[in-house]
Amino acid sequence: MTDWALAVDVGGTKLAAARVREDGTVRVRAQRPTPVTSDGDEIWSVLLSLVDDVTGGELPDRVGVGCGGPMHWPAGEVSPLNIPGWRDFPLRQRLRDRYPDAPVRVHNDAVAMAVGEHWKGAGREARHMLGVVVSTGVGGGLVLDDRTVNGSSGNAGHVGHVVVDPDGPPCACGGQGCLEAIARGPAVVAWAKEHGWTEPAGGAPGQALAESARGGDPVALAAFTRAGRALGIALASVAALLDLDVIVVGGGLANAGALLVGPTLVAFERHAAMEFTRRCRVTVGELGDDAGLVGAAALVLAADRYWPAGAD
Amino acid sequence: MTDWALAVDVGGTKLAAARVREDGTVRVRAQRPTPVTSDGDEIWSVLLSLVDDVTGGELPDRVGVGCGGPMHWPAGEVSPLNIPGWRDFPLRQRLRDRYPDAPVRVHNDAVAMAVGEHWKGAGREARHMLGVVVSTGVGGGLVLDDRTVNGSSGNAGHVGHVVVDPDGPPCACGGQGCLEAIARGPAVVAWAKEHGWTEPAGGAPGQALAESARGGDPVALAAFTRAGRALGIALASVAALLDLDVIVVGGGLANAGALLVGPTLVAFERHAAMEFTRRCRVTVGELGDDAGLVGAAALVLAADRYWPAGAD
Numbered sequence: 001m002t003d004w005a006l007a008v009d010v011g012g013t014k015l016a017a018a019r020v021r022e023d024g025t026v027r028v029r030a031q032r033p034t035p036v037t038s039d040g041d042e043i044w045s046v047l048l049s050l051v052d053d054v055t056g057g058e059l060p061d062r063v064g065v066g067c068g069g070p071m072h073w074p075a076g077e078v079s080p081l082n083i084p085g086w087r088d089f090p091l092r093q094r095l096r097d098r099y100p101d102a103p104v105r106v107h108n109d110a111v112a113m114a115v116g117e118h119w120k121g122a123g124r125e126a127r128h129m130l131g132v133v134v135s136t137g138v139g140g141g142l143v144l145d146d147r148t149v150n151g152s153s154g155n156a157g158h159v160g161h162v163v164v165d166p167d168g169p170p171c172a173c174g175g176q177g178c179l180e181a182i183a184r185g186p187a188v189v190a191w192a193k194e195h196g197w198t199e200p201a202g203g204a205p206g207q208a209l210a211e212s213a214r215g216g217d218p219v220a221l222a223a224f225t226r227a228g229r230a231l232g233i234a235l236a237s238v239a240a241l242l243d244l245d246v247i248v249v250g251g252g253l254a255n256a257g258a259l260l261v262g263p264t265l266v267a268f269e270r271h272a273a274m275e276f277t278r279r280c281r282v283t284v285g286e287l288g289d290d291a292g293l294v295g296a297a298a299l300v301l302a303a304d305r306y307w308p309a310g311a312d
Numbered sequence: 313m314t315d316w317a318l319a320v321d322v323g324g325t326k327l328a329a330a331r332v333r334e335d336g337t338v339r340v341r342a343q344r345p346t347p348v349t350s351d352g353d354e355i356w357s358v359l360l361s362l363v364d365d366v367t368g369g370e371l372p373d374r375v376g377v378g379c380g381g382p383m384h385w386p387a388g389e390v391s392p393l394n395i396p397g398w399r400d401f402p403l404r405q406r407l408r409d410r411y412p413d414a415p416v417r418v419h420n421d422a423v424a425m426a427v428g429e430h431w432k433g434a435g436r437e438a439r440h441m442l443g444v445v446v447s448t449g450v451g452g453g454l455v456l457d458d459r460t461v462n463g464s465s466g467n468a469g470h471v472g473h474v475v476v477d478p479d480g481p482p483c484a485c486g487g488q489g490c491l492e493a494i495a496r497g498p499a500v501v502a503w504a505k506e507h508g509w510t511e512p513a514g515g516a517p518g519q520a521l522a523e524s525a526r527g528g529d530p531v532a533l534a535a536f537t538r539a540g541r542a543l544g545i546a547l548a549s550v551a552a553l554l555d556l557d558v559i560v561v562g563g564g565l566a567n568a569g570a571l572l573v574g575p576t577l578v579a580f581e582r583h584a585a586m587e588f589t590r591r592c593r594v595t596v597g598e599l600g601d602d603a604g605l606v607g608a609a610a611l612v613l614a615a616d617r618y619w620p621a622g623a624d
Binding site: 127142145151152153154157158161164166171174175237241243270276279 | 382439440452454456457461462463464465466467468469470471472473474475476477478483485486487488489490541545546548549550552553554555556557579582583584585586587588589591592620
């Protein structure tokens with residue numbers, strides 16, 4: 001038996017893999033851009049060669065995967081919104097075929113991030129935690145009573161579709177005024193552009209917007225304030241509903257730091273006014289980009305907490 | 313050992329008690345108006361005489377209680393908003409002193425309602441359920457994976473403080489735009505009066521408003537539509553966050569039936585547009601006024617599901 005698990009993080013822009021040791025430390029990490037193609041097998045073969053780089057030909061005896069949703073869970077048939085080449089792609093079965101002696105577990109990438117932060121990051125002292133990923137989308141994962149919450153079909157944690165402005169913008173989910181429709185990175189950038197901010201040529205627009213805001217651009221600042229406020233409102237709703245110890249915010253947009261999190265905390269404090277909701281901490285993740293890999297590994301390395309017995 | 317548990321339901325307007333059998337059927341039910349007094353011991357003595365009527369002098373060997381919040385849980389020191397005579401009243405300890413050989417368990421009355429509907433009512437086929445009580449306040453209780461969710465301090469389930477209109481009316485909790493601030497019975501009546509509805513003399517104003525609405529009064533109809541819409545928005549948020557099988561709506565205002573639930577369903581369908589949220593049923597409770605008693609009994613009769621092992 002190896003002393004590590006193979007962890008895989010499948011996202012719309014990059015594929016990452018690593019060996020994660022039983023103490024949660026990340027070793028031999030590698031990543032590649034996600035191929036932009038409608039050929040699912042091409043994506044699969046890039047993923048395999050990435051995995052081979054990490055395993056170095058050793059057979060992993062435990063495999064944990066976080067992958068963009070939606071997916072059929074726990075079957076691990078994935079249709080990541082941002083990977084059009086995979087629709088009902090049998091990711092879990094493909095990995096089982098390749099590693100027939102290893103348990104292979106696949107969960108939503110936002111759930112993996114939350115699990116990683118709970119196992120070894122900012123939520124490690126908490127029994128009741130929400131992890132939020134603010135990035136191209138807004139996702140999340142829940143740990144209650146030290147156990148992952150999966151819901152009826154593996155979709156629990158979709159905090160991005162908590163309604164924060166019932167008359168607000170339409171959401172890609174078909175609803176209206178969802179947190180994600182306001183706070184996802186592309187929506188923040190689009191709002192800024194509509195209000196007169198000019199995107200510089202080249203580079204990542206979210207980072208450019210953050211730089212403008214740090215430089216004092218009022219429209220850029222207002223764009224982050226609007227997104228942060230929406231996030232704070234949603235988090236206050238969740239804190240009231242679930243009586244949490246901590247909420248951990250991660251993902252690319254959280255890298256904007258106080259630009260986003262400051263207004264988030266202001267709105268949270270405005271709306272989370274009960275004694276028990278005031279006790280809930282809101283904090284930024286500690287594991288950064290590794291949270292998803294650490295959490296994917298936890299699905300197999302700390303399964304008593306993070307993977308339900310009936311889902312194998 | 314008796315074949316029944318003593319169940320008690322402590323509310324702001326009435327105290328109820330019953331023998332509940334192991335199959336969940338309610339026997340020997342009795343109730344009294346809650347004394348309006350600042351003397352906590354007077355309320356306690358009325359409760360005791362009610363309980364004696366139900367037990368007929370037999371010693372119950374299991375006691376379950378639902379009580380208005382807030383409370384220190386699981387200690388069962390209660391400070392029901394609508395019972396000013398009880399502040400940190402040691403309800404669980406008083407009942408333990410009286411029945412020293414019986415387990416005594418106290419939980420929030422809205423949690424008891426949810427548990428009752430899950431155990432024997434509209435949620436009995438579901439693994440993942442929210443129960444909502446729309447009455448003088450708006451409360452709730454959660455059952456996930458067939459287990460009560462309690463949260464960090466026993467306060468999980470506070471769906472009344474999900475934010476549905478961030479710029480909306482102030483809420484008694486100190487927040488703003490909470491579901492409860494819009495949909496609690498007195499708020500619905502107050503909104504109708506502000507918009508020109510005249511409350512008839514005598515009787516319960518919520519029922520009078522429902523009668524006006526059934527008679528076609530446009531302001532009364534609009535008042536229920538506004539409350540139902542707020543409820544539907546909150547329920548859509550919860551369905552996205554928790555991937556539920558069913559949401560069960562109960563409480564006094566739910567007795568208005570389609571006046572409230574119709575607009576609730578319209579708003580829920582508008583905002584719960586994802587495949588997994590569309591699968592979540594929204595329905596009215598089956599147990600009516602008995603839900604709280606049945607659920608209180610379930611805390612001791614079906615404790616493996618509804619009472620955590622560590623909370624005795």
